[in-house]
Amino acid sequence: MSPWEVLLSALSGIGGNVTRAALTLLGVLIGVGSVILLLGVGSGATANVAEQIEGLGSNTITVSPGFSRGATRFQDLTLDAAEALQAPDAAPDIAEVVPQVSTSATVAHGTVSTSATVTGTTANYFTVTNSPVAIGTPFRDEDNAAARKVAVIGASLAEDLFDQADPVGQTITVGTTPFTVYGVLHAKDTAGGSSANSGIVIPLTRAQRSLTGYTALSSITLQAASAESIDAAAAQAELVVAESLGVTTEDATFTVTTQSQLLEASTSVGSTLSAMLAAIAAISLVVGGIGVTNIMLVTVSERTREIGIRKALGATGAAISAQFILEATLLSLAGGALGVAAALGASRFEIMGTRPVISAGSVVLAAGVSVAIGVFFGGYPAIRASLLTPVAALRHD
Amino acid sequence: MTAVIDARGLTRIYGSGESQVAALAGFDLTVEPGEFVAVMGASGSGKSTAMNILGCLDVPDDGTYLLDGKNVGRMGARQLARVRGRTIGFVFQSFNLVSRMSALRNVELPMLYAGVSRREARRRATAALDMVGLSHRATHRPSELSGGQQQRVAVARSLVNTPTLLLADEPTGNLDSASAEQVLEVLEAINRAGRTIVLITHDHDVASHAGRIAHMRDGRIVAVDTRVPAAAGAAVASGGTA
Ligand SMILES: Nc1ncnc2c1ncn2[C@@H]1O[C@H](COP(=O)(O)OP(=O)(O)OP(=O)(O)O)[C@@H](O)[C@H]1O
Ligand SMILES: [Mg+2]
Numbered sequence: 001m002s003p004w005e006v007l008l009s010a011l012s013g014i015g016g017n018v019t020r021a022a023l024t025l026l027g028v029l030i031g032v033g034s035v036i037l038l039l040g041v042g043s044g045a046t047a048n049v050a051e052q053i054e055g056l057g058s059n060t061i062t063v064s065p066g067f068s069r070g071a072t073r074f075q076d077l078t079l080d081a082a083e084a085l086q087a088p089d090a091a092p093d094i095a096e097v098v099p100q101v102s103t104s105a106t107v108a109h110g111t112v113s114t115s116a117t118v119t120g121t122t123a124n125y126f127t128v129t130n131s132p133v134a135i136g137t138p139f140r141d142e143d144n145a146a147a148r149k150v151a152v153i154g155a156s157l158a159e160d161l162f163d164q165a166d167p168v169g170q171t172i173t174v175g176t177t178p179f180t181v182y183g184v185l186h187a188k189d190t191a192g193g194s195s196a197n198s199g200i201v202i203p204l205t206r207a208q209r210s211l212t213g214y215t216a217l218s219s220i221t222l223q224a225a226s227a228e229s230i231d232a233a234a235a236q237a238e239l240v241v242a243e244s245l246g247v248t249t250e251d252a253t254f255t256v257t258t259q260s261q262l263l264e265a266s267t268s269v270g271s272t273l274s275a276m277l278a279a280i281a282a283i284s285l286v287v288g289g290i291g292v293t294n295i296m297l298v299t300v301s302e303r304t305r306e307i308g309i310r311k312a313l314g315a316t317g318a319a320i321s322a323q324f325i326l327e328a329t330l331l332s333l334a335g336g337a338l339g340v341a342a343a344l345g346a347s348r349f350e351i352m353g354t355r356p357v358i359s360a361g362s363v364v365l366a367a368g369v370s371v372a373i374g375v376f377f378g379g380y381p382a383i384r385a386s387l388l389t390p391v392a393a394l395r396h397d
Numbered sequence: 398m399t400a401v402i403d404a405r406g407l408t409r410i411y412g413s414g415e416s417q418v419a420a421l422a423g424f425d426l427t428v429e430p431g432e433f434v435a436v437m438g439a440s441g442s443g444k445s446t447a448m449n450i451l452g453c454l455d456v457p458d459d460g461t462y463l464l465d466g467k468n469v470g471r472m473g474a475r476q477l478a479r480v481r482g483r484t485i486g487f488v489f490q491s492f493n494l495v496s497r498m499s500a501l502r503n504v505e506l507p508m509l510y511a512g513v514s515r516r517e518a519r520r521r522a523t524a525a526l527d528m529v530g531l532s533h534r535a536t537h538r539p540s541e542l543s544g545g546q547q548q549r550v551a552v553a554r555s556l557v558n559t560p561t562l563l564l565a566d567e568p569t570g571n572l573d574s575a576s577a578e579q580v581l582e583v584l585e586a587i588n589r590a591g592r593t594i595v596l597i598t599h600d601h602d603v604a605s606h607a608g609r610i611a612h613m614r615d616g617r618i619v620a621v622d623t624r625v626p627a628a629a630g631a632a633v634a635s636g637g638t639a
Contacts, residue, residue: 314482390454
């Protein structure tokens with residue numbers, strides 16, 4: 001029997017019970033589709049977090065205040081500490097220092113008012129934290145020096161307050177103080193960007209005078225001179241801040257975090273997530289495989305009599321097993337292909353807040369496994385059936 | 398001339414221990430080319446068992462079987478498949494058509510396994526259906542045909558590879574007398590054309606179509622009637638009563 005004839009008999013075998021074939025296909029489809037999609041969600045989530053961390057700015061280090069374990073004393077970050085970090089001889093690898101205070105305040109324009117996070121900072125904030133201005137201009141050093149009442153607002157806040165109108169040059173009220181809008185920040189489209197999008201950035205001096213008072217800084221963002229000097233810069237920052245706070249580095253409760261530490265932490269969380277999702281998906285793939293096996297067992301036993309007839313008409317064992325293996329392979333291949341298509345289709349939508357990133361590897365893996373399952377588990381009952389003597393097969397009913 | 402069937406001392410034992418049944422116990426049969434032999438015997442006497450072994454659908458526990466001069470016991474699985482496909486045509490009591498396939502496709506099947514091209518198979522299957530008077534039912538599935546029509550499809554199927562030997566296990570057992578007569582007429586025509594036929598039956602009328610009748614009891618042949626010219630006359634007589 002020619003391969004073409006074997007293919008035709010396999011197709012007619014599948015056509016013999018369309019409902020059953022469709023259900024098998026569905027099992028494989030769901031298995032393969034969910035493996036690809038869940039792996040995609042895992043890597044999408046990891047990529048998302050990495051993107052957010054990179055969105056914080058390049059080569060940045062964050063100094064945050066912390067609570068001492070003995071709770072003897074809360075070590076505030078002071079403006080003095082920020083100034084000490086700027087000294088080139090004590091901290092040669094630190095290029096930029098961006099002190100920040102932050103508070104929440106009511107922001108209003110005309111009849112519209114909303115609550116927003118207000119960040120008071122220096123003019124280098126925009127470049128160091130990778131927050132470029134889309135419309136208008138950022139404020140400058142002299143605005144900070146003169147404590148001018150000027151503001152750069154987040155993209156979604158601009159939309160809330162001004163709708164489609166141009167906010168540049170308009171006056172808004174923050175707390176009770178009127179501010180002139182200098183510019184609007186570029187919208188950040190990652191999840192981490194949402195607070196920046198709805199926030200407002202004003203000069204540090206003005207924030208202290210009108211909103212926060214001369215209290216502690218909420219954080220200091222540093223930029224290392226280069227990617228290679230990040231670790232050196234972090235070490236210097238720790239020493240300098242400890243010295244200016246009058247504590248030893250062992251007693252220090254503030255934390256110095258580099259971007260790469262954040263990335264590492266998030267990547268390890270991401271890969272744990274991916275592994276979990278992959279395990280769940282693998283289970284569904286196995287269930288799909290068991291489905292194919294079960295169908296092939298039922299199909300073969302239901303058609304044992306037919307196998308007997310075919311053998312009585314001159315079919316070799318090889319022709320019989322080839323037909324059934326091909327049937328199983330076609331079913332799992334079609335299911336696998338539909339699963340890939342379904343996963344690619346579904347990856348256009350957000351799942352659990354992330355756009356899945358489908359990798360070629362996961363497609364090959366899932367489709368390969370599904371076909372392997374089809375051949376292996378479809379082959380087992382087929383070969384068993386092909387070994388029956390014609391009388392044994394014919395007596396079956 | 399080599400005998401088509403030369404079986405000696407065939408034995409087939411089912412089961413083991415207490416429940417052992419010797420379905421065949423020293424079965425001997427020789428059939429010359431062109432003969433039409435009927436095998437009769439009580440239920441359980443081993444007729445089907447013998448037929449399955451002669452058709453290479455089953456293997457004997459003991460004895461030798463030469464089919465067309467070749468020792469079947471020495472053949473491998475591939476060779477046996479080839480013999481079943483090309484040397485033997487089988488007609489079963491229960492038709493054994495593939496229910497998912499049309500009459501025409503059923504008749505094509507043995508040719509496809511024998512490596513005949515699809516076009517040639519289609520041509521020969523159409524001719525075979527025509528010969529059994531069913532060309533107008535070629536596209537029907539077995540479930541859409543009467544028992545007699547199904548059996549004629551099965552006869553057509555058994556002949557398409559021009560086998561040396563046609564084996565029929567109670568081919569008329571499930572048919573009314575008119576349908577049985579049609580099937581028997583086809584078999585007789587085939588035999589007149591020179592094909593060797595071995596047929597199992599319970600029915601003396603059916604057996605009377607044969608040139609020789611072998612009687613079986615307890616797994617062996619106990620008597621053989623040779624009734625050379627009677628076959629044609631008996632066919633006319635039973636045709637008249639049907
Ligand atoms: N698969 C089997 N397992 C066990 N015993 C069997 C099997 N097939 C047949 N037998 C036994 O072998 C004996 C011969 O059976 P066989 O089918 O050859 O009889 P038969 O002459 O064809 O009968 P019938 O006229 O009823 O078809 C019987 O006693 C039967 O019970
Ligand atoms: Mg029988």
